[in-house]
Amino acid sequence: MLQYDLVVVGGGPAGMAAALQAKEEGVAKIVILERAESLGGILEQCIHTGFGLHYFGEELSGPEYAGRFIREVQQTDIDVMCDTMVLDISDANVVTAVNKTQGLMQIRATAVVLAMGCRERPRGALSIAGTRPSGIMTAGTAQKYVNIDGYMPGKKVVILGSGDIGLIMARRMTLEGAEVKVVCELMPYSSGLQRNIVQCLEDFNIPLRLSCTVVETHGKERLEGVTIADVDERLQPIPGTEQYIPCDTLMLSVGLIPENELSKGVGVPLDNVTKGPVVDEYRETLHPGIFACGNVLQVHDLVDYVTEESKIAGKGAANYIFGKKKGGAYAATKGVNGVRYIVPQRVNVRGGEKVKLYFRVGQVYRNAKVTVTCNGQTLLSRKRPKLAPGEMENVTLTEEQLAAMNEGDEIVVGIEE
Amino acid sequence: MKFDVAVIGAGVCGALITRELTKYDLRVALLERANDCAMGTTKANSAIVHAGFDALPGTLKARYNMRGVELMPAVCADLHVPYKNNGALVLAFSEEEISSLGALLARGEQNGVPGLEILNRDELVAKEPHIGETAVAALYAPTSAIVCPYELTIAAVENAVANGAEFLRNCEVTAIAPDGDGFTLTTSRGLIEAAYVVNAAGVHAGEVAAMIGDDSITVINRRGEYYLLDKSQGALVSHTVFQCPTVMGKGVLVSPTVDGNLIVGPTADDIPDGDDVATTAEGLATVVSKATKSVAGLNMREAITSFAGNRAHLASDDFIIGPSAVNHHFINVAGIESPGLSASPAIAEGVAAILQRVGGGFAENAAFDPVRPEPVRFRNMSTEERAALVAKDPAYGRIVCRCETVTEGEILDAIRGPAGARDVDGVKRRTRAGMGRCQGGFCGSKVVELLARELGVEMNEITKFGGGSNIMFDRTK
Numbered sequence: 001m002l003q004y005d006l007v008v009v010g011g012g013p014a015g016m017a018a019a020l021q022a023k024e025e026g027v028a029k030i031v032i033l034e035r036a037e038s039l040g041g042i043l044e045q046c047i048h049t050g051f052g053l054h055y056f057g058e059e060l061s062g063p064e065y066a067g068r069f070i071r072e073v074q075q076t077d078i079d080v081m082c083d084t085m086v087l088d089i090s091d092a093n094v095v096t097a098v099n100k101t102q103g104l105m106q107i108r109a110t111a112v113v114l115a116m117g118c119r120e121r122p123r124g125a126l127s128i129a130g131t132r133p134s135g136i137m138t139a140g141t142a143q144k145y146v147n148i149d150g151y152m153p154g155k156k157v158v159i160l161g162s163g164d165i166g167l168i169m170a171r172r173m174t175l176e177g178a179e180v181k182v183v184c185e186l187m188p189y190s191s192g193l194q195r196n197i198v199q200c201l202e203d204f205n206i207p208l209r210l211s212c213t214v215v216e217t218h219g220k221e222r223l224e225g226v227t228i229a230d231v232d233e234r235l236q237p238i239p240g241t242e243q244y245i246p247c248d249t250l251m252l253s254v255g256l257i258p259e260n261e262l263s264k265g266v267g268v269p270l271d272n273v274t275k276g277p278v279v280d281e282y283r284e285t286l287h288p289g290i291f292a293c294g295n296v297l298q299v300h301d302l303v304d305y306v307t308e309e310s311k312i313a314g315k316g317a318a319n320y321i322f323g324k325k326k327g328g329a330y331a332a333t334k335g336v337n338g339v340r341y342i343v344p345q346r347v348n349v350r351g352g353e354k355v356k357l358y359f360r361v362g363q364v365y366r367n368a369k370v371t372v373t374c375n376g377q378t379l380l381s382r383k384r385p386k387l388a389p390g391e392m393e394n395v396t397l398t399e400e401q402l403a404a405m406n407e408g409d410e411i412v413v414g415i416e417e
Numbered sequence: 418m419k420f421d422v423a424v425i426g427a428g429v430c431g432a433l434i435t436r437e438l439t440k441y442d443l444r445v446a447l448l449e450r451a452n453d454c455a456m457g458t459t460k461a462n463s464a465i466v467h468a469g470f471d472a473l474p475g476t477l478k479a480r481y482n483m484r485g486v487e488l489m490p491a492v493c494a495d496l497h498v499p500y501k502n503n504g505a506l507v508l509a510f511s512e513e514e515i516s517s518l519g520a521l522l523a524r525g526e527q528n529g530v531p532g533l534e535i536l537n538r539d540e541l542v543a544k545e546p547h548i549g550e551t552a553v554a555a556l557y558a559p560t561s562a563i564v565c566p567y568e569l570t571i572a573a574v575e576n577a578v579a580n581g582a583e584f585l586r587n588c589e590v591t592a593i594a595p596d597g598d599g600f601t602l603t604t605s606r607g608l609i610e611a612a613y614v615v616n617a618a619g620v621h622a623g624e625v626a627a628m629i630g631d632d633s634i635t636v637i638n639r640r641g642e643y644y645l646l647d648k649s650q651g652a653l654v655s656h657t658v659f660q661c662p663t664v665m666g667k668g669v670l671v672s673p674t675v676d677g678n679l680i681v682g683p684t685a686d687d688i689p690d691g692d693d694v695a696t697t698a699e700g701l702a703t704v705v706s707k708a709t710k711s712v713a714g715l716n717m718r719e720a721i722t723s724f725a726g727n728r729a730h731l732a733s734d735d736f737i738i739g740p741s742a743v744n745h746h747f748i749n750v751a752g753i754e755s756p757g758l759s760a761s762p763a764i765a766e767g768v769a770a771i772l773q774r775v776g777g778g779f780a781e782n783a784a785f786d787p788v789r790p791e792p793v794r795f796r797n798m799s800t801e802e803r804a805a806l807v808a809k810d811p812a813y814g815r816i817v818c819r820c821e822t823v824t825e826g827e828i829l830d831a832i833r834g835p836a837g838a839r840d841v842d843g844v845k846r847r848t849r850a851g852m853g854r855c856q857g858g859f860c861g862s863k864v865v866e867l868l869a870r871e872l873g874v875e876m877n878e879i880t881k882f883g884g885g886s887n888i889m890f891d892r893t894k
Contacts, residue, residue, distance in 0.1 A: 035819065085816035087803075096800060100811040104804035122856035124722035127644075131695045132724060134881035134888050138858045149862060151877050151889035176893050215698065221885040237698075261820075 004079075005321050006030045007095045007109035009086050009262065012041020013303050014294020014310040015115035016069040021314025022113075023076050027321055031079040031107070033086055033097050039073065040066035041117055042140070043303065045147045048168055050195070054304035065303060089266040093289055111289045111317040114263055114277070115310065118295040120165070121255040130216040135223030139165040139253040146172060154249025158226050159183040160214045162190035162197070164301060164390075166253025171200035173251075180204075181245055184212040184228050186235055186254075189364045191390045193301055213237065214250065223248050256299045266290065273341040274298040280330065281347045281355045282316025283309065291317050298343050298358070301392055305358070309343075326351055329407035331374070337414035338362050340389075347397075349405040358394045359413055361387045369416040370395060374409055387415065420446040420583070422772065423602060423611035425590055425625055427454035429566055429758055430750050431617035432573035433492070433765035438772070439580035441779035446611070447574065447582055448604065450589035452883020453843045454574045454836065455567035457619040458753070460846070461643065461694065461726025463670055464566050464680060465657055467756040468505060468558035470525025470533060471667060477736040479528045481760035481767065486560060488762035493564060496572035497791040499675040505561030505657040506536070506545065508552040508711055517661045518556040525558070532559040547653050549711050561657055565675050566758050567846045571836065576789040578835040580782065585609075586839070587883065590618075593628040595744060600629070613772055615748045616741075620691030620729045622751035631743040634751045637730040638691040639666070641683025642700035644708075647719040647854050651677040658711050667755060669707035671715070676849065681708040681715070683726070694725045721854050728754035736760070738767055745775050792830060792847075796822040817867070818860040820853025828864060832871045839872070841865060842882040865889075 005027050008015045011034030019030050038044070043051070046062030053059055056068070073080065084099040095107045120138035135154060137145075143165065145153040155178050159166045162185040170180045183201060188211050190197055201208050209228070215237050216227040230241040258276040260268075268277045268285045276297040277285040283293050293313035294306045319325050328348035335342050342359045357372075365387040372380040372395055379401050387393060395413065405411070424435045427449035435447040449456070466489050472478035493500035509515045518535055525533045534557050541548055541555045548555075578584050585606060592603040599612040618625040623634040657672035665685035674680050684700045701723055709715050731737065731752035741747040748771055750764060757764075773779060795803060795813060807814040812826035831838045831847035838844045841851065844864050851857030851864065865888055869876045877889040 035816065083815060085819065087816075087822065098803065098807060098814050098816065100807075100814040103807040103811070103814055104800065106800075119855045120858050122721070122854075122858055124645075124720060124856050125718075127701055127720060127723050129696045129698045129701060134886040137861070141858050141861055144862050145889055146893055149866075149876060149889075150893050152891055152893055153889050155890060216695075218695075220692070221882075222887065 001094070002105055002107040004029045004031045004107055005110045006113065006317055007107055008032045008113045008115055009095070010034065010041065010115035010117060010294070010296070011039040011080065011082065012115060012117050012294065013043060013066060013069060013306050014117070014296070015113065016073055017307045017310035018113045018115060018291070018293055018314035018317065019078050020069065020072055020076070021311040022318045023078055025315055025318030027318050031081060032073070033084045033095070034080065034082045035085045037083050039070045039080060039082065045144050046168070047147050048172070051303050054302065055307050086262060089262055089290070091266060111291065111320045113313055113317055114290065114292040114296050115294045116259045116262060116296045118256040118258045118299055120252070121257060123252060126252070126254060128214055128217055131219055133217070133219045133221055133223045135219070135248050136217060136250045137252070139163070139169040139251045142169055142251050143172065146176060152176060152178065154178060156181060156247040157249045157251060158214065158228070158245055158247045159251045159253060161185065161252055161254035162192045162208060163253035163255065164192045164196050166251060167192045167196040167200040169251055169253070170206050171204060174204050174206065180206045181247055182206070182228070183208045184214060185210050186213045186231060187211070189388065193390055194388070215242065217250060223250055226250055256295065258296045258299065260296060263292065263296070271341060271345055274343060278345045279343065281344045281351060282319065283313035283344065284316050284320065289320055298341070301390060305392060331405045331407070331409040331411050333357055333411045333413065335359055335413050337416065338365065339413045339415060342413055347402065347411065349402045349409070351402065352399060354396055354398050355402060356394050356396045357411070357413060358392055360392055361389055361415060364388045365415055365417060371414055371416055372397065373412045374405055418446070418607065419610045420444045421611065422446070422613045422615060423448055423600070423609055424615040424617055426457070426617040426619055427570070427574060427584065428457050428459040428617060428619050429455065429570045429573070429761045430753055430764050431615070432570045432577065433761050434615055434617060434750070434768045435582050436573045436577040436580070437765040437769045439577050439582050440769070440782055440785045442782050443779055445577070445582040446609065447577065447584050448588045448590060448602070448609070449584070449586045450605070452586055452840050452880065453838070454584070455570035455846065456882070458726055458728050458757070459570050460567045461724050462566055462641070462728065462758060463672065463683060463755070464563055464674055465670070465672060465758065466562035466564055467759045468525065468561040469528050469530045469756070469759070470521050470556070470558060471662060472528065472756065474524065474527040477738055478756060478760070481736060481738070481763040482756040483529055484763035484766070485756070485760040488766065489562065489564065489759070492762045493569065495787040496569065496576055496789045498564065498569045498572050500562060500564045501675050502560065502562040503656055503673065505558040505659060506541065507556040507558070507659040507661060508549070509554045509661060510551050510710070511553070514661045515554050518554060521556050530558065530560065533557065545654050545656060545658065547712050547714050548658070549713050551710065563657065563672060563675050564758070571847055572789045574836040575834060576787070579789070580785050584836045590625060590628070595629065599746060613746045613748065613776065615750060615768060617750040619753065620727050622729060622749065626741060626749055626751070629741065629743050629747055631741045631747070631749070633742065634737060634749065635732065636691065636751070637732065638688050638727045639730040639754065640686045640688050640694070640725050640727050642696045642704055642723065642725045643680060643682030644701065644704055644717070644720045644723045646679040646681065647721050648677045650679040650716060650719045653679060653715060654712055660707065660711060669704055669711070671708050671712045687730070688727070691727050694727060696723050696725045700725070721856060730754050738764060739771060740775055748772065793827050795824045795827060817863045818848070818850035818853065820855050821849040823848045823850040823860070825867065828867050829871065832868060838868070840880045840882050840886070841868065841888065844868065
């Protein structure tokens, strides 16, 4: 059996940042297990720019952003196994993985960082009525066909869902000569970044129809068209608003789901809202020695935040490996009044460090206040001109604020209009 | 091309009939208009081996169902197709329905179904803790089973091909002319001569019979819509759970599948076009409302796909299995709706017997091997078995479909095998790649790449399911 101090599952931006941070903290034996042929994760197919503005202070493409971390990893003695799939993680942190060259491996790990990323919600989860021809695909799959394989997956395109990948693909397909007829969004607001709505739709005169969905697909072999319809407040299609749009491709950008099959396998408890593990401020799950970061923990809109989060997990893993993890008194975080979730879900108030709480809101707010309270006492109240579900927010609690709390306290984050 | 027997239609019946005929010294061709077998009714049905209490005593449905149930375990064992005897429950939600259960029980006993009993609510809940709150009683049928219909069909075609049959795909029959003692078939792949024709064309059996002037078959296309749920829901029930049957059929069922998913459906709507397998908002809503009555706690948010299939219903409400009145060398196998899958091994046996009678007996094929080798199923293996397998062939060390843990080696096997996959859906049905919760989002393009490489074509020539169902267009700029 192989032996590593730290096994990182996933070699995307999250896994690489966690591994690099752990290395910097002095962890000796680290391995990154990556299922694709190379490091980089989904960034490799994100050839558009907009990455790195927060973290590097410059605008990079996905492969450029990933490339900086790949080079850093290569300059260390971190082992990397690509084309390697983790099949199972045991209760005793034994990782079973397989690849073509080394065969089936069992690796005993002192600590594990879960960084498997997320997957796209497929059509089946939406129950759209109609036929099942070719030409219906998730936006990410289409992105791979165009940017990696070099083939056009469609010529006349309707996009359902205004998640960032959908918006990016609206522009990408247009640039490649396809006609993007409309982007339909079920909700009354887009779940994508404002800058993507401007740069990918408005700049190309692609209409965004809010409160609108695809109710039926047509065509036996290749998609021939879709029927779209407006929806009411209960998100139900309004009879009489149906409109047929001829198209050969329907791209879906209807949500991302953290890929936690391995986490579930080892019994890591998940958060019902984030669909990622419940973690503390060092991103340690409730299973000792197993950490999680990146999109497997919560779906991010910016990779910069993935990097930030993963460095925290890398440091946490190093502390765990060196037995430096502090004994704890844990307070729980709780979102109310429009705050859908908070990561981390629990905070060690004896940690002696400030802690950043990341959260998302459930609707669009203008000129609202973010408040943080504990035991009825307001710790923080910050004005924000705009809050939107597509943009992750954060607030920071100081070391002093935390030190004043006790085990079992509730840190409550809410929105006041 | 010249054959002794041409079987039209590579559904479960056509496939098993072809395999059965390879037991004899006959040149057999299986003609399929689609790019793969199991593309019609066979790929979209409830996947149940019915115990046999539904069909009216004395009907062909009753006779072939009972014999099929008897034959199915051995056929599945020979073909290495998963078969699970999980038992069935028919729920009653009222006093009136309890009396229907009594009638079903009596009918079943007359058909010779063993072990039937009526359970009260307590006994029912003991068997199925998640049963709907309003169910008051149930008919229990211990001999009911589940099997994967397309896996059975693929295995049967592979075994038939291994035993010398020819599988001709993209071979649509457009005309049949009597020719001496036999026939000349005009097909999309040219003229085919055959001494005997078996018409197993599913919803198109009426059109095929009409090609020889036999107008006795009028198929009513009865569409059924289904949901397939994630494996997270697969353990909600262990039995196949029916509601009381109606004139339109056995109603909406909730059942585990042999792969560990949960299937719910079907609806029953008569439609004009037998190839129209579109789902409808109303149909899918009906499935949900009925299924949630049968089983409490069914989480429809865990649906991974929905689909529809058409079954060939006849006004007589019975199968037609026998020589055409117009020409005795032309055997009709028509109206094969439920319990068609259950009956299929018996139908194969029956059709072979009919042909023997008509043809005056055939010599046996001494080389016939009933066994289809077991395909590699990495996901079902132990760690030790996996290690040994990958050590032997590294292609099994690359996982292509992460949701269902399918390896590159298995996909290559599926493409290279007898009657191998030629499209993405064909790979999916043979290996389960793309059948999991992400529905091919990640592995789809990998499968396209492997198909293109193995078939020696460009990626944009690869289709989802043949015809014009190409996945990609031209190269990017």
